[in-house]
Amino acid sequence: MHPNLTLLRTYALKDPLTLPASILFCHSDRNMTIYDAYPKSMFHFLVLPRASSTSNKLASPETGGGVVSQKRLPLASDLSSLRTLLNSKNVDKQGAKDILTSMKDEGMKMKNEIEREMEKRYGFVWDVWMGFHGAPSMEHLHMHVISSDLVSEKLKHKKHYNSFHPKLGFFLHIDEVLTWFDAESTYYQNMIKHPFSKYEPLLKVxxxxxxxxxxxxxxxxxxxxxxxxxxxxxxxxxxxxxxxxxxxxxxxxxxxxxxxxxx
Amino acid sequence: MHPNLTLLRTYALKDPLTLPASILFCHSDRNMTIYDAYPKSMFHFLVLPRASSTSNKLASPETGGGVVSQKRLPLASDLSSLRTLLNSKNVDKQGAKDILTSMKDEGMKMKNEIEREMEKRYGFVWDVWMGFHGAPSMEHLHMHVISSDLVSEKLKHKKHYNSFHPKLGFFLHIDEVLTWFDAESTYYQNMIKHPFSKYEPLLKVxxxxxxxxxxxxxxxxxxxxxxxxxxxxxxxxxxxxxxxxxxxxxxxxxxxxxxxxxx
DNA sequence: TATTCCGATAGTGAC
DNA sequence: GTCACTATCGGAATGAG
Structure with missing residues (x-):
């Protein structure tokens, strides 16, 4: 796995404050919010859950005041992706829902920030989407918080666009994902098993x-x-x-x- | 059909001397030799048989001294391509062989010119190929006279290269084509019916x-x-x-x- | 579905 | 298989204890 695809995981494992200010937007005990390095809309952030490593190396107090409640953080190996989290043997259904809910809460704060900035810079407010990619490539669970315009120089390819199309099915809105938990068990089991291969073709429509x-x-x-x-x-x-x-x-x-x- | 693909035919129909000197190299009663506008080798010429049109418009003496024996020239419609010529109802087998033989003679003169120039410019002589494309795109029979190097800025695509590869089968050497006439009738009939679709895949190998x-x-x-x-x-x-x-x-x-x- | 670089591939328009 | 232009598609490399 190339470093670019795991780099953010290393920060999720230790003190977020070691991240450059140009990347880290803010963080809490359980999550960190960063600027997407290649924004596909006028506003584009990522919310990542913080994790503990299986080893204890990074859990020592010396790593800084940012590391709180280290014991309660999920293992990084369970946070590779939404699929990994929902199928984890270490995290039960309620635990998974808690993690996603805390990510949504973090995202809502971010959304409010974005809306203030929209008003300030452009004189009006438009929608902000929050959700996951059905087949992500970066190796750590990340929720996109992205303004509903898809106007950006960095949006260059069909797969970029289709991966954020709000009605295509590749972009999984957080509220949609949270409804899975309240649906019938068979539906939940069905949704969490969806392999990446089911999502991939959507990028080419x-x-x-x-x-x-x-x-x-x-x-x-x-x-x-x-x-x-x-x-x-x-x-x-x-x-x-x-x-x-x-x-x-x-x-x-x-x-x-x-x-x-x-x- | 785009002008570029029929332009040379208009010159084959009238006085070759109306062609700019930068295009026309030389001509005889029956053929004209021109510089290939996009040479795929260090030396690259085309030999085209001259033709008469079905109408008499262009057959008048006013078109210039270059038009000789107008009555004996084949119709342009029979000279669209090698396939057209060999399957023509107006030109019999011997007539077709005559046309090709005269093109070869013209090409041999060109080849000698090229070899003199090779010696003069580069101090040695290498081979010169003469032949046709199995699936030509320009709408008038043309024999390539091309040095055996395929070293040229204008050679840009796989199809360019494969169309001149001397052993691939897409490039039909004039001597090979002339052997068809002396082969068994069934073989001749077989070769002249070959559709373009048989040659096209060769360009992608x-x-x-x-x-x-x-x-x-x-x-x-x-x-x-x-x-x-x-x-x-x-x-x-x-x-x-x-x-x-x-x-x-x-x-x-x-x-x-x-x-x-x-x- | 990280980007970037390179090259092949595909469609078009050309007057 | 005309070219030139644009865009898409496809693979490989990518950084760095």
């Missing part, structure tokens, strides 16, 4: 816009279209805001004359 | 050096190897020449001492 379902014939075309869709969202929002302002204005003064047509 | 049969894993590697093979030919030839010189020297003076090792 034709490019369809997640906003309007139009089919796009290639990546450059899709990227222009996604940018346009985002501009449309932004201007729609500005229209709404203007209407609100006009409405407020009307309340103050019934005789105000509207001299412009909202475009 | 792995790259093997026509000198040493070594397999080359991609085009850049093959091109370096072909260049090396050509350098080897050249230096082999220089060694032979030096030996000759040494031998002549020995004849003149038995006591001459050879002070250098031929590399």
């Amino acid at each position: 034709p490019l369809s816009c997640f906003h309007c379902h139009s089919e796009q014939k290639n990546i450059p075309t899709l990227k222009k279209h996604l940018q346009d869709e985002w501009f449309r969202l932004q201007s729609q929002n500005e229209r709404k805001k203007r209407k609100l302002e006009v409405h407020e204005c009307s309340l103050l003064n019934d005789k105000v004359e509207i001299k412009f047509i909202v475009p | 792995p790259l093997s050096c026509f000198h040493c049969h070594s397999e080359q894993k991609n085009i850049p590697t093959l091109k370096k190897h072909l260049q090396d093979e050509w350098f080897r030919l050249q230096s082999q030839n220089e060694r032979k020449k030096r030996k000759l010189e040494v031998h002549e020297c020995s004849l003149l003076n038995d006591k001459v001492e050879i002070k250098f090792i031929v590399p």
Whole structure:
């Protein structure tokens, strides 16, 4: 396994504060949130559960104040992926649900941060998705917290796009995953056994816009279209805001004359 | 059909002298020889048979002194390709053989020119191939006259290389084609019916050096190897020449001492 | 489904 | 099998105690 695919695991195992500030966004006892090195949307973060190694080498107090409740952290080997976690013999169903719930909580905080930043930078707020890839390649469980635009220079390939398409089935929304725990046992057993090979073909299906379902014939075309869709969202929002302002204005003064047509 | 694929036919139909000097090399009553616009070897020419059109528009004397014996020229429609010629209802077997023989004669003259130029520029002579592509794309019968090196900037793709590989079967040597006429009738009938679809797959076979049969894993590697093979030919030839010189020297003076090792 | 680099492959448009 | 252009697809390497 190449280091790039396991690098983050080494940080999940020790003090997150050893991560450069340019990578680590924040952390808690159980999770850490990092900037995705190759953001596929205007906002893109990863939430990773912290882990203990099977050896005790990294569990000593010298590793820093960031390591808390080391004994309660799951083993790294059980956190390779969602599949590994849900099929672990060391972590029971409730334990798995706890881990995912704490990741969701961490993600919700991140989502709030993102929304504040959306408002500040762009004057409006759009959706934020949270979830997992059905067939991840990086060797440590990670939940994507990603704004719903997929407008990014780093989005270059069909598999990049399809892996985040919110209705395709490759991207597993955290809320969807959590419903598995409350479903019938057979359904739960079914979902947690899904092999990667079931998800892989989804990455090769034709490019369809997640906003309007139009089919796009290639990546450059899709990227222009996604940018346009985002501009449309932004201007729609500005229209709404203007209407609100006009409405407020009307309340103050019934005789105000509207001299412009909202475009 | 794109102009590029029929352009030369228009010249084959009228006075070759209307062709720019940078394209036309020479011509006779029955054939014209042109520079290949995208030479796949150090020397690369095309021999095209001249034709008359079905209409009389282009047969008038005003088209220039180059048009001779217009009545005896084959129809352009019978000269689309080797296959067309050999299956034509207007040209009998002997007529087809005549056309091909005259093309060969023209090619042999070209070959002599090339060999003079090889000697002049590079100090030695290597082989020149003459023949047809099993599945040509240009819409007028053309015989390639091409030096046996395949060293050229314009050789860029696998299909370029394989289409000239002298032992693959896609490149039909003129002498091979002429033997069809003297073979049994069933063999002749068999060869002239070969559809393009029989030749196409040959263009996709792995790259093997026509000198040493070594397999080359991609085009850049093959091109370096072909260049090396050509350098080897050249230096082999220089060694032979030096030996000759040494031998002549020995004849003149038995006591001459050879002070250098031929590399 | 980490990226990047290289090269092969596929589709198109060319006037 | 015309070229040139664009884009996709496919493999291999990748860092570094």
